[in-house]
Amino acid sequence: METVDKIKQQISENPIIVYMKGSPKLPSCGFSSQVAQVMINCGEQFAFVDILQHPDIRAELPKFANWPTFPQLWVEGELIGGCDIITEMYQKGELQPIIKETADKFRTEEDAE
Numbered sequence: 325m326e327t328v329d330k331i332k333q334q335i336s337e338n339p340i341i342v343y344m345k346g347s348p349k350l351p352s353c354g355f356s357s358q359v360a361q362v363m364i365n366c367g368e369q370f371a372f373v374d375i376l377q378h379p380d381i382r383a384e385l386p387k388f389a390n391w392p393t394f395p396q397l398w399v400e401g402e403l404i405g406g407c408d409i410i411t412e413m414y415q416k417g418e419l420q421p422i423i424k425e426t427a428d429k430f431r432t433e434e435d436a437e
């Protein structure tokens with residue numbers, strides 16, 4: 325599969341997904357660590373891709389996203405932002421409702437199946 329198609333599949337199949345360096349439990353960079361911590365604090369499940377394990381995604385996603393760096397938080401197929409944006413949204417209390425609403429929405433859909 326083309327890398328860009330893999331990315332499209334990941335962001336469509338995972339309503340909340342973080343592209344990061346390392347994993348939430350063992351981040352490999354301070355920026356990724358910060359976003360992982362914020363996401364953990366939001367208290368909902370989220371998917372992640374360790375781009376250090378996937379150099380093709382590391383190379384392609386910035387072009388696809390039109391965003392040069394990692395981490396990247398994607399919600400319902402849309403780029404929300406990187407570390408600065410996510411941290412600011414969290415501090416303002418703007419991120420939590422987005423994450424909760426998305427988690428609730430997909431929880432309901434899964435439960436109904």
Ligand SMILES: N[C@@H](CCC(=O)N[C@@H](CS)C(=O)NCC(=O)O)C(=O)O
Pocket residue numbers: 345353355382392393394395405406407408409
């Ligand atoms: N200001 C950025 C910080 C993130 C950043 O600068 N990331 C760099 C260093 S980890 C990056 O992803 N560089 C491209 C790469 O390593 O592929 C943000 O808000 O997310």
Ligand code: FES
Pocket residue numbers: 345352353354355
């Ligand atoms: S890996 Fe060096 S700043 Fe992220």
